[in-house]
Amino acid sequence: MMSSGLFLLPGLAFDKGGPAVVLAYCMAGLIAVPAMLSVAELATAMPRAGGAYYFLERALGPAVGTVAGMSTWLSLVLKDAFALIGMSAYLNLVVDVPNKPLALLLIAAFTVLNLVGSKTSASVQLALVAFVLAAMGLFLVAGLPGIPSGSGTLQPFFTTGFEGLVAVVGLVFVSYGGLTKVASVAEEIEDPSRNIPLGMGLSLLVSTVLYTLAVLVAVAVVPAQQLRNDLAPIHTAAEAVLPTFGVFLVVIAAIAAFSSAVNAGVLAAGRYPLAMSRDGLLGPVFQRVSTRNTPVAGIIVTGAAMGLVVAAFDVAAIAKLASAFVLATLGLVNLAVLVLRAAKIRSYAPGFKAPLFPYLQFAGICIAVFLIVELGALALAMVAAATAVAIGWYLAYGRRRSNGAGAIYHVFERWGRGADHSLEREISAAMQSHGLRAQDEYPGLIASAAVISLSEGESFGEAARRSSEVLGHRLDLDPDDVTNQFLETGSLWIQPSERHPTATPIAFFDGEEEHLVIARSSTGILIPAHWGGRDETVNAVFFLAGCSSQAGRALRLAGELAAYLHSDTGQTMVHATFEGEVKSALLPELDIVQYTLLVEMPAGRLIGHRVGDLKPPQEVHLEAVRRDGRVLRTTDDLVLEADDQLTVIGPSNCLPAADELHGILTPT
Secondary structure (H helix, E strand, C coil): CCCHHHHCHHHHHHHHHHHHHHHHHHHHHHHCHHHHHHHHHHHHHCCCCCHHHHHHHHHHHHHHHHHHHHHHHHHHHHHHHHHHHHHHHHHCCCCCCCHHHHHHHHHHHHHHHHHCCCCCCHHHHHHHHHHHHHHHHHHHHHHHHHCCCCCCCCCCCCCCHHHHHHHHHHHHHHHHHHHHHHHHHHHHCCCHHHHHHHHHHHHHHHHHHHHHHHHHHHHHHCCHHHHCCCCCHHHHHHHHHCCHHHHHHHHHHHHHHHHHHHHHHHHHHCCHHHHHHHCCCCCHHHHCECCCCCEHHHHHHHHHHHHHHHHHCCHHHHHHHHHHHHHHHHHHHHHHHHHHHHHCCCCCCCCCCCCCCCHHHHHHHHHHHHHHHHCCHHHHHHHHHHHHHHHHHHHHCHHHCCCCCCCHHHHCHHHCCCCCCHHHHHHHHHHHHCCCCCCCCHHHHHHCCEEEECCCCCCHHHHHHHHHHHHHHHHCCCHHHHHHHHCCCCCEEECCCCCCCEEEEEEEECCCCCEEEEEEEEEEEEECHHHCCCCEEEEEEEEEEEEHHHHHHHHHHHHHHHHHHCCCHHHHHHCCCCHHHHHHHHCCCCEEEEEECCCCCHHHHHCCCEHHHCCCCCCCEEEEEEECCEEEECCCCCECCCCCEEEEEECHHHCCCHHHHHHHHCCC
16 A cells, blocks of 8 residues: 555645645545455455455446456556556656656556566565665654644645545545455465454554654645645655655655555456456456466556556546545445345355444445545546446446356345355355364364265265254254255355365254264265256265354364365275274374273273363363264363263374373373
């Protein structure tokens, strides 16, 4: 976010709103909160590459998805074109070249850079951000104390009234357009449920504070006539508060920020046509990638569009248009959250949920529409024209080629429209990227799982019936009700691997724990399409009974299971001889051993003890107790009884022999 909004825009915004531009930056940051929270929710529900377009197309369908894809792409094109004008302005401080020709030259350079596949590494990006923050920290430390004696003025604060302030808020909103970029790499983020909302929240907070204070310094120390329409306002302010070396650092920081932001912007924008082409909304030429894995057509079109924007519009118009399309995109993001929640898709289980639903989302949509109108006739006309072109393109081209329907049809299903149930499978598969949380008991789920083997010729219906009998016993439910929940109501499905085909139907029940039954067959199990499959044959079916109140946890557990099944574990598990081998294959780094607590054996000394009183070694875990045909989780209050089968998991060198178990578990 820290590029044009910080180093270029304040001078243009001051011309429109006077000293109130300081408040405008702060207000724009607050107004971005609903969109930030909605993006965080969507990214933790569907941690897939593709960014805002991926969410919007899946939520609102291909028609609105076409509008959203083009709007998001245009917002990136405009934002990056605006940043390049700012970069050329700061380079002009070193090299005397007219702004527009230099900006066009920079566009060509960044386009070529992305075509050859050069991507700034994460460590370099981090170093650039750290340098920018350090330079701006120096600027603020030197500038804030000098505000009372500065050459600028904060009076009269509201020189253009309330309407002028609102218009400036819309203008500077482009400064927060980078909020959606993190969503495009959600698939690569470790523990996205925690790190996406935390990272976005901290980024917005730091950026808002930095913008507001930096603009305050610029307004207070630079004379109004000099600041108005200045394309390098932070440099001008730095000259008033810093020595020559400090000014040099600020200029280098600005160029570094522009370079980082533009390169990331071209990288992201060039992949939007690729994603839309894969969904059938653009021609197949955009799916072609070079030997360096770069989408050539998308990058070339992006570079050409940036050049056209720079050549056709002045810098103030580009700023307005960029803000308008950023606002349009974030308004649609808020709408997507409303639709996905209303659709009640069971696999939509975000790791982070935006608070104050639906009021926050409605507020975000209304604010976006209001600010676009306030930006003026040009911005409104361009957004309307882009929307009309996108809808026309979808009707003429995309409607016949797009396969998806979007979550919005689930909302309208009661009106007779056909819901796209394949979306549930896609969203549930996306949860594989979530990763487990500390409280997710994957080893315990595997340790307590039941394993059944199907004879040759036994159908999927028989597998479901036998599995439902086991689950019904554990859940204290009628097996027919369990079968109905898995089959008749259309449970969720995750199919992770074509090499070792498996299926994981997930159904939700009341309760506090997940239960798993593994049905396997060496000859294959045909899953009929009317039971949630695609008439495919699989080697094993994992019937996962999740908790209705913890849908996200069940999907994370299923995703972890899918990760193991994607490897050679799948083949090992199918051909294993004993139940222990099946479970060990799903826990390749650990061994599973069952110990029977017989009165006459040394392990019998554990009978009568609470599980919470036992103190196993750190690497050893007590995962389950099988008692009278039931599998119990090892809660602290569970008292061990005679003939219990105790399931223990740990590294093979840490698991004791049966006659030594009491020695490592009996409390002292």
